[in-house]
Amino acid sequence: MLAILLQNSIPNFWNAWLIALFFLPIAFFIKYGIQKTKLLKGFKKWNRYFFIAIISLFWGYVAIVLAYWYFLELKANSIESTLVNPIFIWIIIGFFILLEQAVFKKNKQIDKETITIFSDRKKTIITIANLAYIESRGDFTLAVLLDGSQYKNTIRITEWELKLDTFIRIHRSFLVNPNEATLNGNEIIINKAWNLPISRSYKQQVMAYFK
Incomplete structure (x- = not known):
């Protein structure tokens, strides 16, 4: 064209x-x-x-x-x-x-429900609603699901933040699913199973969200 x-x-x-x-x-x-x-x-x-x-x-x-x-x-x-x-x-x-x-607009709308990653050299499709949080550990990140399963991958947490635009960054190392999150002082409780800290740099935006 x-x-x-x-x-x-x-x-x-x-x-x-x-x-x-x-x-x-x-x-x-x-x-x-x-x-x-x-x-x-x-x-x-x-x-x-x-x-x-x-x-x-x-x-x-x-x-x-x-x-x-x-x-x-x-x-x-x-x-x-x-x-x-x-x-x-x-x-x-x-x-x-x-x-x-x-x-590719139609395909992107479908992709919003799932995300594809490579973990342990295997292609894995994850339903975003099943994600509990993303944790950064230096040169890799962990995608933690609500059932406790974890998927190690090389996607940076800043890239995860772009892919998961409805998730909340609460810490340099943590990006959480707000639908499964509860504010508890200086912590976020995810699915009543994980207590994750809120850092000072992200505290204001986290508090504003939960208000």
């Missing part, structure tokens, strides 16, 4: 298709970067957004030059001015991201 749109500026369809293809890695980089940036706050967050925008623009120019000049054996000075417009490059990248979201 993007190649068809680019045909006005590119000699033929396959040349346009090649340039469009080169924008895919940039789109993945932006999507991943935005997901990570959502966890940041204040100046650091906007600084990261600026960094992502500049890097994506740089690689957008690299993709155009490589595809239009080296691979297609065309002169660099014959590049359409539209193609080197930064707004146009960001529109192209945004097109890929929005298209991906539109195509």
Whole structure:
């Protein structure tokens, strides 16, 4: 679809298709970067957004030059001015991201009920409602289920926080299921089986939630 749109500026369809293809890695980089940036706050967050925008623009120019000049054996000075417009490059990248979201929207809605991880080199599908909490232990995390079973995995707790957007972070090492949580002073009791501490840095947001 993007190649068809680019045909006005590119000699033929396959040349346009090649340039469009080169924008895919940039789109993945932006999507991943935005997901990570959502966890940041204040100046650091906007600084990261600026960094992502500049890097994506740089690689957008690299993709155009490589595809239009080296691979297609065309002169660099014959590049359409539209193609080197930064707004146009960001529109192209945004097109890929929005298209991906539109195509896989239904699957993402289904995936909200379950989560797939690799534990002990095995693919495991976990129902999110059955998760009690996530515990970080240095270079790995434990996904603890309500029945007491545990699944060791290499997903970082910050990544879990993105995947489980309804869960509450109560500590640097703990992310809990609020549907199974009870506030008890400076602790959270999960399913009447686990007592997990609330750290000072997360205490205010935990108290606000339970209010």
